[in-house]
Amino acid sequence: MGDIAFLLIIFFMVCSNFAKEAHIHLKPPKAADLGEIKETPVSVTISQEGALYLQGRQVPDAAAIEWGIAGLLKDKAGEKERTVLFKCDAAVSREVFEPVLDAIARGGGLIAAIGDKTVESIEPPGTGVRYD
Numbered sequence: 001m002g003d004i005a006f007l008l009i010i011f012f013m014v015c016s017n018f019a020k021e022a023h024i025h026l027k028p029p030k031a032a033d034l035g036e037i038k039e040t041p042v043s044v045t046i047s048q049e050g051a052l053y054l055q056g057r058q059v060p061d062a063a064a065i066e067w068g069i070a071g072l073l074k075d076k077a078g079e080k081e082r083t084v085l086f087k088c089d090a091a092v093s094r095e096v097f098e099p100v101l102d103a104i105a106r107g108g109g110l111i112a113a114i115g116d117k118t119v120e121s122i123e124p125p126g127t128g129v130r131y132d
Helices: 002-021 062-073 094-106
Strands: 042-046 052-054 057-059 083-088 110-113
Touching: 042 062, 042 094, 052 062, 057 062, 062 094, 083 094, 094 110
Parallel strands: 042 083, 083 110
Antiparallel strands: 042 052, 052 057
């Protein structure tokens, strides 16, 4: 019975992290060349309004993200363990997201940014017709 109770507790803890980030509305930037990103233990999100989130919890500024990243990664040595998933809305200006990227790096994180894959236009040679 004790094992089942602990498994249930772990299950709900894992599910609660996903639920915390579900309320953040994002429209990621588009890019033509994207790779697959595995799930990472740490995430930083910037919403369309410019609100900053660390692990699904809102934080006041980039300094709080730096300290939070440093604390979460202090005993992590491997590249996979130090990877921070960075999610940012496409409408967020450079002045907002650059200090956050710097904070992640100063905190010891390796940044893995997400985006939406764009479909490249195909134009057959000599036709002048473009397929999207």
